Amino acid sequence: MSNRILRLLSISAAIFLAVISVAVTRSVLATPALRPAAQGNAYVEVCTWLDCKTGAVSYSQDDANNIVPYSVNTNTNSCQIDLENAGLRGTFYYNGGSSPDWLTTLSDAGHEVGSHLVNHDLNCAMPPACAPTCTLETLLQIPYTITDVNSFRQGQIDPNVAAIESRTGKPVVSMAYACGNADPGRMAAAQSYFAGVRSYYEPLPWGSNLTWIYDVNTPTPDEFMLLNADWYFHQALVDSAVNENGWDIITVHDYCEGINALKNISHTTWIAPVGEVLKYIRVRNATQITNYARSGTSISFDAVHNLPVFQRQQLDGTPLLPIVYDNPVTLRARVPMTANILSVQANGVGITYTVGVVSGTNYVWFNTPLTTSQHIEIEGDAPLAVRVVHLSATPSAADATPALLVASGASVCLLIMWTQRQRRRRGRQRG
Known part of the structure:
Protein backbone atom coordinates (compact mmCIF):
# COMPACT_ATOMS: atom_id res chain seq x y z
CA MET A 1 0.00 0.00 0.00
CA SER A 2 1.53 3.35 -1.01
CA ASN A 3 1.98 6.27 1.36
CA ARG A 4 -0.62 8.22 -0.59
CA ILE A 5 -3.22 5.49 -0.18
CA LEU A 6 -2.44 5.19 3.51
CA ARG A 7 -2.65 8.96 3.87
CA LEU A 8 -6.04 9.09 2.11
CA LEU A 9 -7.33 6.21 4.18
CA SER A 10 -6.16 7.93 7.36
CA ILE A 11 -7.85 11.20 6.40
CA SER A 12 -11.08 9.42 5.41
CA ALA A 13 -11.10 7.47 8.64
CA ALA A 14 -10.52 10.62 10.67
CA ILE A 15 -13.41 12.37 8.91
CA PHE A 16 -15.63 9.35 9.51
CA LEU A 17 -14.68 9.31 13.18
CA ALA A 18 -15.43 13.03 13.50
CA VAL A 19 -18.87 12.55 11.93
CA ILE A 20 -19.62 9.65 14.25
CA SER A 21 -18.38 11.60 17.27
CA VAL A 22 -20.56 14.60 16.36
CA ALA A 23 -23.58 12.34 15.91
CA VAL A 24 -23.12 10.79 19.33
CA THR A 25 -22.49 14.16 21.00
CA ARG A 26 -25.57 15.68 19.47
CA SER A 27 -27.62 12.71 20.64
CA VAL A 28 -26.43 13.27 24.19
CA LEU A 29 -27.07 17.03 24.13
CA ALA A 30 -30.47 16.84 22.46
CA THR A 31 -31.84 14.19 24.79
CA PRO A 32 -32.49 14.95 28.48
CA LEU A 50 -50.63 27.16 34.85
CA ASP A 51 -49.90 26.61 31.14
CA CYS A 52 -46.19 26.36 32.02
CA LYS A 53 -45.98 30.15 32.09
CA THR A 54 -43.05 31.94 33.66
CA GLY A 55 -44.02 33.64 36.90
CA ALA A 56 -47.42 34.52 38.34
CA VAL A 57 -48.99 37.88 39.19
CA SER A 58 -52.20 38.61 41.12
CA TYR A 59 -53.94 41.98 41.13
CA SER A 60 -55.82 42.74 44.36
CA GLN A 61 -57.86 45.74 45.47
CA ASP A 62 -58.78 46.47 49.09
CA ASP A 63 -61.74 47.96 50.97
CA ALA A 64 -65.49 47.87 50.41
CA ASN A 65 -65.69 51.56 49.52
CA ASN A 66 -63.15 51.08 46.70
CA ILE A 67 -64.43 47.89 45.08
CA VAL A 68 -68.09 48.77 44.45
CA PRO A 69 -68.74 47.93 40.76
CA TYR A 70 -69.23 50.66 38.17
CA SER A 71 -72.75 49.36 37.49
CA VAL A 72 -73.68 50.31 41.06
CA ASN A 73 -71.70 53.54 41.40
CA THR A 74 -70.30 55.34 38.38
CA ASN A 75 -67.91 57.27 40.64
CA THR A 76 -66.33 54.09 41.92
CA ASN A 77 -62.62 53.46 42.31
CA SER A 78 -63.14 49.81 41.41
CA CYS A 79 -60.65 48.23 39.03
CA GLN A 80 -63.25 45.73 37.79
CA ILE A 81 -63.86 47.29 34.38
CA ASP A 82 -60.17 47.99 33.71
CA LEU A 83 -59.29 44.38 34.50
CA GLU A 84 -62.08 42.98 32.35
CA ASN A 85 -61.20 45.26 29.43
CA ALA A 86 -57.68 43.80 29.62
CA GLY A 87 -59.05 40.26 29.67
CA LEU A 88 -57.89 39.77 33.26
CA ARG A 89 -59.50 38.88 36.58
CA GLY A 90 -58.50 40.04 40.04
CA THR A 91 -59.19 39.70 43.75
CA PHE A 92 -61.41 42.18 45.58
CA TYR A 93 -61.06 42.18 49.37
CA TYR A 94 -64.32 43.08 51.09
CA ASN A 95 -64.56 44.30 54.68
CA GLY A 96 -67.85 44.33 56.58
CA GLY A 97 -70.56 42.06 57.91
CA SER A 98 -73.39 42.77 55.45
CA SER A 99 -74.06 41.10 52.09
CA PRO A 100 -74.53 43.73 49.36
CA ASP A 101 -75.92 42.53 46.04
CA TRP A 102 -72.89 43.79 44.14
CA LEU A 103 -70.67 41.07 45.60
CA THR A 104 -72.45 38.78 43.15
CA THR A 105 -71.62 41.16 40.30
CA LEU A 106 -67.92 40.76 40.97
CA SER A 107 -68.08 37.03 41.58
CA ASP A 108 -70.21 36.24 38.53
CA ALA A 109 -67.75 38.15 36.34
CA GLY A 110 -65.00 35.73 37.37
CA HIS A 111 -63.29 37.81 40.02
CA GLU A 112 -62.44 36.54 43.48
CA VAL A 113 -64.12 38.13 46.48
CA GLY A 114 -61.85 37.70 49.48
CA SER A 115 -62.09 38.51 53.17
CA HIS A 116 -60.82 41.80 54.57
CA LEU A 117 -62.29 41.31 58.06
CA VAL A 118 -65.37 42.87 59.64
CA ASN A 119 -63.83 45.93 61.26
CA HIS A 120 -61.06 47.28 59.05
CA ASP A 121 -60.02 50.17 61.30
CA LEU A 122 -59.90 48.03 64.42
CA ASN A 123 -57.29 45.75 62.86
CA CYS A 124 -55.36 48.77 61.57
CA ALA A 125 -55.18 50.08 65.13
CA MET A 126 -53.63 46.85 66.41
CA PRO A 127 -50.06 46.45 65.11
CA PRO A 128 -48.12 43.41 66.35
CA ALA A 129 -46.21 43.72 69.62
CA CYS A 130 -42.84 43.86 67.86
CA ALA A 131 -43.74 46.89 65.69
CA PRO A 132 -42.17 49.02 64.33
CA THR A 133 -38.98 46.94 64.30
CA CYS A 134 -40.40 43.52 63.49
CA THR A 135 -38.51 40.88 61.61
CA LEU A 136 -40.16 37.67 60.52
CA GLU A 137 -38.37 35.86 63.33
CA THR A 138 -39.46 38.27 66.07
CA LEU A 139 -43.00 38.42 64.70
CA LEU A 140 -43.40 34.65 64.82
CA GLN A 141 -42.17 34.59 68.43
CA ILE A 142 -45.01 36.78 69.72
CA PRO A 143 -47.00 34.73 72.25
CA TYR A 144 -50.75 34.29 71.99
CA THR A 145 -53.55 32.38 73.68
CA ILE A 146 -56.48 30.36 72.41
CA THR A 147 -58.66 33.21 73.65
CA ASP A 148 -56.85 35.57 71.26
CA VAL A 149 -57.47 33.16 68.39
CA ASN A 150 -61.14 32.61 69.15
CA SER A 151 -61.80 36.30 69.66
CA PHE A 152 -60.35 37.14 66.25
CA ARG A 153 -62.27 34.33 64.59
CA GLN A 154 -65.59 35.26 66.14
CA GLY A 155 -65.32 39.03 65.91
CA GLN A 156 -63.40 39.61 62.68
CA ILE A 157 -63.56 36.56 60.41
CA ASP A 158 -66.80 34.62 60.91
CA PRO A 159 -69.32 37.39 60.11
CA ASN A 160 -67.31 38.59 57.12
CA VAL A 161 -66.82 35.19 55.47
CA ALA A 162 -70.43 34.17 56.11
CA ALA A 163 -71.67 37.42 54.55
CA ILE A 164 -69.58 36.97 51.40
CA GLU A 165 -70.43 33.30 50.89
CA SER A 166 -74.15 33.82 51.45
CA ARG A 167 -74.16 36.28 48.56
CA THR A 168 -71.69 34.75 46.08
CA GLY A 169 -72.35 31.07 46.75
CA LYS A 170 -68.60 30.44 46.54
CA PRO A 171 -66.08 29.67 49.28
CA VAL A 172 -63.83 32.49 50.41
CA VAL A 173 -60.36 31.16 49.60
CA SER A 174 -58.10 34.04 50.65
CA MET A 175 -57.97 36.96 53.06
CA ALA A 176 -55.98 40.19 53.41
CA TYR A 177 -55.03 41.66 56.78
CA ALA A 178 -56.31 45.23 57.06
CA CYS A 179 -53.25 47.54 57.05
CA GLY A 180 -51.10 44.41 56.96
CA ASN A 181 -51.35 44.04 60.74
CA ALA A 182 -50.76 40.40 61.64
CA ASP A 183 -49.25 38.27 64.38
CA PRO A 184 -49.19 34.56 65.25
CA GLY A 185 -52.59 34.71 66.95
CA ARG A 186 -54.27 36.19 63.88
CA MET A 187 -52.37 33.79 61.62
CA ALA A 188 -53.54 30.83 63.71
CA ALA A 189 -57.12 32.05 63.43
CA ALA A 190 -56.85 32.52 59.66
CA GLN A 191 -55.55 29.02 58.94
CA SER A 192 -58.93 27.57 59.95
CA TYR A 193 -60.52 29.29 56.94
CA PHE A 194 -58.17 30.16 54.10
CA ALA A 195 -55.68 28.64 51.69
CA GLY A 196 -53.56 31.73 52.20
CA VAL A 197 -53.60 35.30 53.54
CA ARG A 198 -52.03 38.37 51.97
CA SER A 199 -50.15 40.81 54.14
CA TYR A 200 -49.21 44.39 53.27
CA TYR A 201 -46.28 46.67 53.97
CA GLU A 202 -47.36 49.98 55.44
CA PRO A 203 -45.37 52.14 57.88
CA LEU A 204 -46.73 53.19 61.25
CA PRO A 205 -49.05 54.60 62.49
CA TRP A 206 -51.50 52.69 60.27
CA GLY A 207 -49.39 49.73 59.31
CA SER A 208 -47.22 47.20 61.08
CA ASN A 209 -44.05 48.19 59.17
CA LEU A 210 -43.32 44.64 58.03
CA THR A 211 -40.60 45.69 55.60
CA TRP A 212 -39.79 42.19 54.28
CA ILE A 213 -43.36 41.81 53.01
CA TYR A 214 -42.50 44.11 50.10
CA ASP A 215 -41.22 41.29 47.91
CA VAL A 216 -42.33 38.53 45.58
CA ASN A 217 -43.32 35.11 46.87
CA THR A 218 -41.32 32.02 46.00
CA PRO A 219 -43.18 29.32 44.02
CA THR A 220 -44.07 27.78 47.40
CA PRO A 221 -44.36 30.61 49.94
CA ASP A 222 -42.65 30.17 53.29
CA GLU A 223 -45.69 31.44 55.21
CA PHE A 224 -49.07 30.89 53.56
CA MET A 225 -50.76 32.89 56.33
CA LEU A 226 -48.43 35.86 55.72
CA LEU A 227 -47.95 36.25 51.97
CA ASN A 228 -45.62 38.88 50.55
CA ALA A 229 -47.16 41.66 48.46
CA ASP A 230 -46.48 44.90 46.65
CA TRP A 231 -48.05 47.98 48.25
CA TYR A 232 -48.68 49.58 44.85
CA PHE A 233 -47.87 48.58 41.28
CA HIS A 234 -44.10 48.41 40.89
CA GLN A 235 -42.72 47.09 37.63
CA ALA A 236 -39.56 45.94 39.42
CA LEU A 237 -41.50 43.37 41.45
CA VAL A 238 -43.35 42.15 38.39
CA ASP A 239 -40.00 41.71 36.65
CA SER A 240 -38.67 39.84 39.68
CA ALA A 241 -41.60 37.44 39.59
CA VAL A 242 -40.94 36.72 35.92
CA ASN A 243 -37.16 36.42 36.26
CA GLU A 244 -37.34 34.27 39.40
CA ASN A 245 -40.43 32.29 38.35
CA GLY A 246 -42.07 33.62 41.51
CA TRP A 247 -45.41 35.19 42.43
CA ASP A 248 -46.10 38.90 42.80
CA ILE A 249 -49.29 40.07 44.53
CA ILE A 250 -50.11 43.66 43.65
CA THR A 251 -52.14 45.66 46.19
CA VAL A 252 -54.10 48.77 45.22
CA HIS A 253 -56.74 50.88 46.93
CA ASP A 254 -58.29 53.88 45.17
CA TYR A 255 -56.29 53.57 41.93
CA CYS A 256 -55.81 51.00 39.16
CA GLU A 257 -52.21 51.31 38.01
CA GLY A 258 -50.37 48.69 35.97
CA ILE A 259 -53.24 46.74 34.43
CA ASN A 260 -52.20 47.37 30.84
CA ALA A 261 -48.64 46.35 31.69
CA LEU A 262 -49.98 43.03 32.96
CA LYS A 263 -52.07 42.60 29.84
CA ASN A 264 -48.91 42.94 27.75
CA ILE A 265 -47.18 40.05 29.51
CA SER A 266 -50.21 37.81 30.03
CA HIS A 267 -49.25 35.54 27.11
CA THR A 268 -46.11 34.44 28.96
CA THR A 269 -46.90 35.19 32.63
CA TRP A 270 -49.89 33.81 34.52
CA ILE A 271 -52.22 36.60 35.70
CA ALA A 272 -54.84 35.22 38.09
CA PRO A 273 -56.70 35.98 41.34
CA VAL A 274 -54.92 35.23 44.60
CA GLY A 275 -57.19 32.31 45.46
CA GLU A 276 -56.63 30.61 42.11
CA VAL A 277 -52.88 30.80 42.50
CA LEU A 278 -53.08 29.46 46.06
CA LYS A 279 -55.16 26.48 44.98
CA TYR A 280 -52.77 25.77 42.11
CA ILE A 281 -49.78 25.76 44.48
CA ARG A 282 -51.55 23.42 46.87
CA VAL A 283 -52.47 20.94 44.13
CA ARG A 284 -49.09 21.19 42.42
CA ASN A 285 -47.28 20.30 45.61
CA ALA A 286 -49.63 17.40 46.40
CA THR A 287 -49.60 15.75 42.97
CA ASP A 381 -46.62 8.87 15.18
CA ALA A 382 -43.20 7.45 16.10
CA PRO A 383 -41.68 5.63 19.10
CA LEU A 384 -41.91 7.87 22.17
CA ALA A 385 -38.99 6.36 24.06
CA VAL A 386 -36.50 9.13 24.87
CA ARG A 387 -33.08 7.46 24.69
CA VAL A 388 -30.01 8.34 26.67
CA VAL A 389 -26.48 7.49 25.55
CA HIS A 390 -24.57 5.44 28.14
CA LEU A 391 -20.87 5.08 27.37
CA SER A 392 -20.58 1.71 29.11
CA ALA A 393 -19.09 -1.65 28.16
CA THR A 394 -22.46 -3.39 28.39
CA PRO A 395 -25.14 -0.99 27.17
CA SER A 396 -28.79 -1.86 27.66
CA ALA A 397 -30.99 -2.96 24.79
CA ALA A 398 -32.64 0.44 24.73
CA ASP A 399 -29.26 2.03 24.06
CA ALA A 400 -28.13 -0.42 21.37
CA THR A 401 -28.00 2.06 18.51
CA PRO A 402 -25.93 4.73 20.31
CA ALA A 403 -23.62 1.98 21.59
CA LEU A 404 -23.08 0.74 18.04
CA LEU A 405 -22.15 4.26 17.01
CA VAL A 406 -19.57 4.42 19.76
CA ALA A 407 -18.28 0.97 18.78
CA SER A 408 -17.97 2.09 15.16
CA GLY A 409 -16.00 5.12 16.27
CA ALA A 410 -13.63 2.87 18.26
CA SER A 411 -13.10 0.69 15.17
CA VAL A 412 -12.13 3.74 13.16
CA CYS A 413 -9.63 4.67 15.87
CA LEU A 414 -8.06 1.21 15.53
CA LEU A 415 -7.96 1.62 11.74
CA ILE A 416 -6.15 4.97 12.07
CA MET A 417 -3.66 3.46 14.50
CA TRP A 418 -3.05 0.56 12.07
CA THR A 419 -2.40 2.91 9.13
CA GLN A 420 -0.02 5.04 11.19
CA ARG A 421 1.87 1.91 12.32
CA GLN A 422 2.13 0.75 8.70
CA ARG A 423 3.49 4.14 7.70
CA ARG A 424 6.17 4.06 10.41
CA ARG A 425 7.12 0.46 9.44
CA ARG A 426 7.55 1.40 5.75
CA GLY A 427 9.63 4.39 6.81
CA ARG A 428 12.00 2.15 8.80
CA GLN A 429 12.28 -0.25 5.85
CA ARG A 430 13.31 2.63 3.58
CA GLY A 431 15.84 3.87 6.13
Missing part, protein backbone atom coordinates in the same frame (compact mmCIF):
# COMPACT_ATOMS: atom_id res chain seq x y z
CA ALA A 33 -30.70 12.70 30.92
CA LEU A 34 -33.60 10.72 32.34
CA ARG A 35 -33.79 8.18 35.10
CA PRO A 36 -34.90 4.59 34.39
CA ALA A 37 -38.48 3.94 33.39
CA ALA A 38 -39.09 2.33 36.79
CA GLN A 39 -38.95 5.86 38.20
CA GLY A 40 -41.31 7.11 35.56
CA ASN A 41 -42.31 10.36 37.24
CA ALA A 42 -38.86 11.66 36.28
CA TYR A 43 -40.32 12.02 32.78
CA VAL A 44 -43.44 13.90 33.92
CA GLU A 45 -43.82 16.98 36.09
CA VAL A 46 -46.36 19.56 37.17
CA CYS A 47 -45.46 22.95 35.75
CA THR A 48 -44.74 25.60 38.36
CA TRP A 49 -47.57 27.76 37.02
CA GLN A 288 -48.52 12.12 42.66
CA ILE A 289 -47.37 10.60 39.34
CA THR A 290 -47.40 6.79 39.15
CA ASN A 291 -47.43 3.85 36.70
CA TYR A 292 -45.38 5.60 34.02
CA ALA A 293 -44.95 3.36 30.97
CA ARG A 294 -43.73 3.63 27.35
CA SER A 295 -44.83 1.19 24.71
CA GLY A 296 -44.13 1.80 21.04
CA THR A 297 -45.76 5.07 20.08
CA SER A 298 -47.56 5.54 23.41
CA ILE A 299 -46.81 6.98 26.84
CA SER A 300 -49.15 6.44 29.78
CA PHE A 301 -49.20 7.32 33.46
CA ASP A 302 -51.58 8.10 36.31
CA ALA A 303 -51.85 11.42 38.14
CA VAL A 304 -53.82 12.46 41.22
CA HIS A 305 -53.47 14.78 44.20
CA ASN A 306 -53.98 13.73 47.81
CA LEU A 307 -55.57 16.89 49.20
CA PRO A 308 -58.76 16.42 51.21
CA VAL A 309 -61.70 18.78 50.84
CA PHE A 310 -61.07 21.76 53.14
CA GLN A 311 -64.13 21.56 55.41
CA ARG A 312 -64.51 24.82 57.32
CA GLN A 313 -66.84 26.08 59.98
CA GLN A 314 -67.40 29.10 62.14
CA LEU A 315 -66.31 29.05 65.75
CA ASP A 316 -69.83 28.08 66.86
CA GLY A 317 -69.87 25.12 64.46
CA THR A 318 -71.95 26.71 61.69
CA PRO A 319 -70.63 25.24 58.43
CA LEU A 320 -69.07 27.38 55.74
CA LEU A 321 -68.69 26.39 52.10
CA PRO A 322 -65.93 23.82 51.58
CA ILE A 323 -62.85 24.56 49.51
CA VAL A 324 -62.52 21.80 46.91
CA TYR A 325 -59.20 21.52 45.11
CA ASP A 326 -60.78 20.71 41.76
CA ASN A 327 -58.81 23.29 39.80
CA PRO A 328 -56.73 22.12 36.83
CA VAL A 329 -52.95 22.04 36.89
CA THR A 330 -50.58 21.75 33.96
CA LEU A 331 -48.73 18.47 33.46
CA ARG A 332 -45.89 18.16 30.99
CA ALA A 333 -44.18 15.04 29.70
CA ARG A 334 -40.89 14.68 27.84
CA VAL A 335 -41.18 13.41 24.29
CA PRO A 336 -38.54 12.92 21.56
CA MET A 337 -37.97 15.54 18.89
CA THR A 338 -38.60 12.93 16.20
CA ALA A 339 -42.24 12.24 17.07
CA ASN A 340 -45.39 14.20 16.30
CA ILE A 341 -47.98 14.01 19.07
CA LEU A 342 -51.33 12.85 17.71
CA SER A 343 -53.50 12.89 20.82
CA VAL A 344 -53.63 13.23 24.60
CA GLN A 345 -56.40 11.61 26.60
CA ALA A 346 -57.38 11.78 30.27
CA ASN A 347 -59.49 8.81 31.36
CA GLY A 348 -60.28 8.10 27.72
CA VAL A 349 -61.40 11.64 26.84
CA GLY A 350 -59.36 13.77 24.43
CA ILE A 351 -57.97 17.01 25.88
CA THR A 352 -56.25 20.04 24.40
CA TYR A 353 -52.45 19.95 24.47
CA THR A 354 -49.42 21.98 23.42
CA VAL A 355 -46.05 20.78 22.14
CA GLY A 356 -42.93 22.90 22.53
CA VAL A 357 -39.22 22.97 23.26
CA VAL A 358 -38.02 24.25 26.64
CA SER A 359 -34.27 24.58 27.24
CA GLY A 360 -33.54 22.12 24.46
CA THR A 361 -36.03 19.49 25.65
CA ASN A 362 -39.24 18.64 23.79
CA TYR A 363 -42.43 18.50 25.88
CA VAL A 364 -46.14 18.01 25.51
CA TRP A 365 -48.21 19.79 28.16
CA PHE A 366 -51.89 19.95 29.03
CA ASN A 367 -54.29 20.96 31.81
CA THR A 368 -56.36 18.57 33.91
CA PRO A 369 -57.94 18.52 37.36
CA LEU A 370 -56.57 15.84 39.66
CA THR A 371 -59.36 15.51 42.22
CA THR A 372 -59.76 11.92 41.06
CA SER A 373 -57.07 9.79 39.45
CA GLN A 374 -56.49 10.64 35.80
CA HIS A 375 -55.08 7.97 33.49
CA ILE A 376 -53.14 9.89 30.86
CA GLU A 377 -52.38 8.43 27.43
CA ILE A 378 -50.15 10.24 24.94
CA GLU A 379 -50.04 8.91 21.38
CA GLY A 380 -47.41 9.80 18.77
